[in-house]
Amino acid sequence: xxxxxxxxxxxxxxxxxxxxxxxxxxxxxxxxxxxxxxxxxxxxxxxxxxxxxxxxxxxxxxxxxxxxxxxxxxxxxxxxxxxxxxxxxxxxxxxxxxxxxxxxxxxxxxxxxxxxxxxxxxxxxxxxxxxxxxxxxxxxxxxxxxxxxxxxxxxxxxxxxxxxxxxxxxxxxxxxxxxxxxxxxxxxxxx
Numbered sequence: 369x370x371x372x373x374x375x376x377x378x379x380x381x382x383x384x385x386x387x388x389x390x391x392x393x394x395x396x397x398x399x400x401x402x403x404x405x406x407x408x409x410x411x412x413x414x415x416x417x418x419x420x421x422x423x424x425x426x427x428x429x430x431x432x433x434x435x436x437x438x439x440x441x442x443x444x445x446x447x448x449x450x451x452x453x454x455x456x457x458x459x460x461x462x463x464x465x466x467x468x469x470x471x472x473x474x475x476x477x478x479x480x481x482x483x484x485x486x487x488x489x490x491x492x493x494x495x496x497x498x499x500x501x502x503x504x505x506x507x508x509x510x511x512x513x514x515x516x517x518x519x520x521x522x523x524x525x526x527x528x529x530x531x532x533x534x535x536x537x538x539x540x541x542x543x544x545x546x547x548x549x550x551x552x553x554x555x556x557x558x559x
Contacts, residue, residue: 373499374473379527380506381466384411385459386528387513391520396455397448400519407516408458409448410509415462416446417505421498422469425482430468434461473499 387407388396396408416434423430434446434453449458478496485491518524525531536544 369496370473370478370499373478373496373503374470377469377499377503377506378466380503380510381414381462383510383527384414384506384513385462387510387517388455388459389528390523391517393455395520398520399448400516404444404447405512405516406448407513407520408455409446410513410516411462412449412453412458413446414506414509415458415465418469418502419465420486421484421502421505422465422472425484425493425498426472426476426480426495427482428468428472428475430465432464469502 388411391407397406399406412434419430419433422428423433449455473495476495478494478499480495482493482495482498483491484493484498514524514526525533534544
């Protein structure tokens with residue numbers, strides 16, 4: 369079971385990084401939602417989340433964690449890359465987190481106890497619970513990245529080897545979107 373959980377975690381990690389491929393620095397940093405969601409910030413955030421949950425939670429803190437979740441850190445510091453934090457830096461940091469997390473996963477049994485210091489209640493956990501939590505968190509943000517990437521250049525999909533989208537050329541997608549818009553328009557003035 370641990371191998372299966374690790375497999376799904378790795379799939380989410382790779383999907384998230386894939387969203388950066390082929391884009392310049394501006395596009396991976398630009399905020400495309402009212403809350404500032406951006407691709408490189410999503411990678412940084414997920415790296416920090418994983419580093420905390422699969423590090424400090426089990427008494428195995430990752431050396432060199434980035435600022436963003438500590439006292440005195442700027443609000444939302446984990447959700448964007450500073451000018452000094454290049455794509456290469458953030459990606460390398462994320463890969464270092466992967467290696468550290470994978471060591472934690474390999475070293476501990478699924479029922480190994482941990483404690484999440486930033487959860488005020490019910491902070492006693494197991495590796496199994498945290499793996500599920502981190503997989504869900506990673507996949508959630510990979511989904512955000514998919515939408516942000518589609519807003520940038522129209523590229524969408526699950527993975528490089530399987531986009532998991534309906535097959536259709538641009539004209540089909542345009543017709544499909546128009547159908548959805550027409551359906552939605554029927555509800556403008558009502559429930």
